[in-house]
Amino acid sequence: MEREHNLIPEDTLWKRFLYRVINRSDTRLGKLFDIVLLILILVSTLIIMMESVPWLDKKFHITFLVLEWVISLLFTIEYTMRIAVVKNKRQYIFSFFGIIDFLSLVPFYLSLFFPVTKYFLIFRMLRMLRIFRIFNLMDFMNDGYLIVKALKNSSRKIYIFLLFLIIFSVIVGSMMFMVEGGRPGFESIPQSIYWAVVTVTTVGYGDVSPITPLGKFFAVILMLAGYSIIAVPTGIVTAEMRNKRQNLEKICDRCGNEDIDDDARYCKQCGKKLA
Amino acid sequence: MEREHNLIPEDTLWKRFLYRVINRSDTRLGKLFDIVLLILILVSTLIIMMESVPWLDKKFHITFLVLEWVISLLFTIEYTMRIAVVKNKRQYIFSFFGIIDFLSLVPFYLSLFFPVTKYFLIFRMLRMLRIFRIFNLMDFMNDGYLIVKALKNSSRKIYIFLLFLIIFSVIVGSMMFMVEGGRPGFESIPQSIYWAVVTVTTVGYGDVSPITPLGKFFAVILMLAGYSIIAVPTGIVTAEMRNKRQNLEKICDRCGNEDIDDDARYCKQCGKKLA
Amino acid sequence: MEREHNLIPEDTLWKRFLYRVINRSDTRLGKLFDIVLLILILVSTLIIMMESVPWLDKKFHITFLVLEWVISLLFTIEYTMRIAVVKNKRQYIFSFFGIIDFLSLVPFYLSLFFPVTKYFLIFRMLRMLRIFRIFNLMDFMNDGYLIVKALKNSSRKIYIFLLFLIIFSVIVGSMMFMVEGGRPGFESIPQSIYWAVVTVTTVGYGDVSPITPLGKFFAVILMLAGYSIIAVPTGIVTAEMRNKRQNLEKICDRCGNEDIDDDARYCKQCGKKLA
């Protein structure tokens, strides 16, 4: 979520107007622009999905192609306009959304010269991430920002938890390889680790499941462990989220009360009017 | 949960009496009415379920038909009574429960003129929602109201979380389509997205599961991610629920603020000292 | 967890001694009694389990029979002793554990006169519940009591949540019956409801899974809903458990601070010594 320092143009009036339409949503045209963009992104994503369905692609191949052309051209215009309009062009181009904008256009132009492969897909799909920019403008992301912040603050604990989980799964998987080794789904240690992760995360596809009584016994222990372990990430994030609920900067001048809600206008401990 | 303003009739005594029996449960007859209604709804739902089981329908077809007739007539009488009894008829008819009452009767009367299709089913099933009205009367829903309020307050965060989850699943599904593409269960992007959602929510049917080592590797990462992500909605609702534990009876005399913490001594909205 | 009022015998010395051995664990003999009982229960449960495995039962049928005889006789002696030793015999017999003790003995004596059926099993398995009594004595259950209390306090909210979950599953199951109706696993509404519950609770056996694209689309929505819903019971219990952590009766006389930990000896807000 980049800051807009040095991005605002100052030179000409129409640039300033265009900048506002594209990057803000406080004008009628700006809102319209956002909505049209949102629809284009969704339509574009839907086309990519439908293209991958054989019978749909067969039937509507030309339609999809034309639509893809039109949308890609519109996105190209939008991308050019964004560059034209910002003051510090380099900053935009190498910003998170600048790279996304670029990457999601590349596959289309590459496909004009090279045969289309399914590996282009994932880049085209990156367009979906642009939805977040629009919502960002629409002042819808304050709550989302809180979630991201809580996740970021607890990220170290979550990394350690994941590290522990991976080592745990590797050891349990190796043990299971000793117990069930050779039976379908337990042909090697990596396979057994796959099973261990499927089990401990309670996904439980069932494509691999223990066969021998001893294997089932181990599986039961692993499941009970996984069922208790699931509490850890939840506990971490919940504790962090609780913390983020309070405006940490606010404090009452008179009584020093720090437990002040976001919407509070008076201190709930001493009744002083808050600044 | 509509308010009862303008619904209470004032004209005649028997209307007032009937209103009380139907809409309150503070009289003996009122309680009896509620219990009979509850039983009728449950029986009706059970019949619909059993009708769908081929061998049961074959054996008891006539019984089911007769019971359905009787119950539908009783519900029609009840519906008429409810309209007759309220003062502001339009308000009731277009209220949430008014529409439910109407919709759950329509299929029965339509089936007299048109051939019965299974699409009538879902409307008849809506009757189950009426259970909530009865429990509402029975003063059982205070706790339920707290849950609903906590969910409502955190709904924005949950929407953003779901949006993120959907975009995440779409991108992961597309990546998996590139890896496993063409193999059973990964024939198209929508199919792969279906797999991604099944995996990240830890449902894990196993009707689709990764086959190649690379696919399994991606699946393991997705599962570990899903296992950590599950903490987010839990954290959101838990944090909100903690907040909603606040004393609901407390209210500020001066400004009517109802959002008062347990330990508050002054209203945080207007600064008035609380009793 | 019954109270021991009127259960303590006062008449003879040996009765008082025996009572202490059986119902307390503050003597050496009392502890030994508990451990022997615990072992007997575990052995007895293991035998019942192993009896149900065909090849084990074939091989060790006589051994199991003899062990079952011996253990049942020991349990009978223990039961008789318990009755003999308490003052208010009726109160013990009709207490929770009294009934469990009786029910777990009945199948053995019935099997002397009637052919053994597998329905006796469940009663014999009830013996396992007696483990809780032993742990209760061993002063191990304080923490368990906190859990039970937290669950009890939030039971109303959990009931409403379950009610909502059931109605939700019934309606979703009915909708899925309309979509997938007739396909394997969706032959009737009850079957479809079974699928809905398997999905929404994220169990996901995979014995029933959606087949049509529309069915998969509905399933995806249901899964995302289930993934968010899971937060509700967690939120309820967590909020309740937090609450149980603080001694709710404690309050500081001087400053009125109610946030006092169990182990606090001084008010953390004003430093006053707590009673």
Added chain:
Amino acid sequence: MEREHNLIPEDTLWKRFLYRVINRSDTRLGKLFDIVLLILILVSTLIIMMESVPWLDKKFHITFLVLEWVISLLFTIEYTMRIAVVKNKRQYIFSFFGIIDFLSLVPFYLSLFFPVTKYFLIFRMLRMLRIFRIFNLMDFMNDGYLIVKALKNSSRKIYIFLLFLIIFSVIVGSMMFMVEGGRPGFESIPQSIYWAVVTVTTVGYGDVSPITPLGKFFAVILMLAGYSIIAVPTGIVTAEMRNKRQNLEKICDRCGNEDIDDDARYCKQCGKKLA
């Protein structure tokens, strides 16, 4: 996480230097040592995994063998150095990591004299646990320590919860054996208990699933129960983790109490005003 009392050598300068390199990461060489060790552990683990994959082992058997030799020799040197360098040798050898270091070397030397069996595997895998020691040095484990402490503090509650869960699963499994007894997957009580655990922990492989309508009905109840029960461990750990959020740096000058809440102004153990 053992303390380092009596482990620091005082005799010679090079011993002190080596000790610092091995056991600390505050020097350049010390950091390099940690990173090399980390890479060796990861490579070693990867080799063990790849050895278990038949076609990989066939192709690179000699490479794996040589690498295993080299790494094992390096680990042996490291182990010898660790012993040589510490003052109190016995304390290191019988410490948690000392035993891990030893156990992960034994299989290699045994394999020189005895035929290699897959049971050596698990000991070699224990090397992974050494990763924690390195992270410990890297000052990365403070957060991890918090998690471990929260789990330890709530371990008693979790044990009781697991005990309850096991007894619950055993009784439900036995009941299911009565209902579905003899059908595939429910051939014996232990099998049925396996199913019960798979279900209640929401893993749901689907290798065993109820077949009869009555069995499905029981399964639905079990799933709904499991869905509510999952809240319990989460609630326990979350509540504990909230508690552990307290400022760990804060300590009472007078009595040394470390359990000080963020909002505390006086020590709750001795009443001293906190700075």
